[in-house]
Amino acid sequence: MIAIDFDGTLSDCPYLVELVKGNKGKHCLITHRAEMKHPPYQLIYDMEAVGLDVDDFEAVILCPVWIRNDTDKVKLWKGEVCHSMGIKTLIDDTFAVNQDGCDKYKITLLHPIDDEAKIRLLEWDK
Ligand SMILES: [Mg+2]
Numbered sequence: 096m097i098a099i100d101f102d103g104t105l106s107d108c109p110y111l112v113e114l115v116k117g118n119k120g121k122h123c124l125i126t127h128r129a130e131m132k133h134p135p136y137q138l139i140y141d142m143e144a145v146g147l148d149v150d151d152f153e154a155v156i157l158c159p160v161w162i163r164n165d166t167d168k169v170k171l172w173k174g175e176v177c178h179s180m181g182i183k184t185l186i187d188d189t190f191a192v193n194q195d196g197c198d199k200y201k202i203t204l205l206h207p208i209d210d211e212a213k214i215r216l217l218e219w220d221k
Pocket residue numbers: 100101102103104187188189
């Protein structure tokens with residue numbers, strides 16, 4: 096399984112959307128959107144706008160508000176979630192917020208325009 100950000104990543108990269116849909120239900124969407132600031136249905140609407148459905152993912156994970164509001168904890172959060180789920184790769188457009196957590200838990204952080212992100216999505220089960 097690979098973890099993939101939404102805003103600036105899946106929202107802006109149709110080629111990643113196609114790769115996710117090609118392996119329906121195998122990957123995980125993870126977003127720093129917090130439920131109190133962005134109601135879950137807004138994410139569903141925004142996913143639908145780029146051709147994605149919650150069923151395209153094994154899991155869709157929103158950030159808890161108490162972490163989203165803590166500048167130290169939010170930097171570790173995606174790395175921690177990936178680690179807890181046994182996920183080794185995070186595809187995300189925002190390195191500044193995610194690098195610390197990925198470094199701490201040895202998660203490979205890839206930018207959506209990095210060819211390696213596409214390769215890993217294509218060969219995710221190898
Ligand atoms: Mg993003």
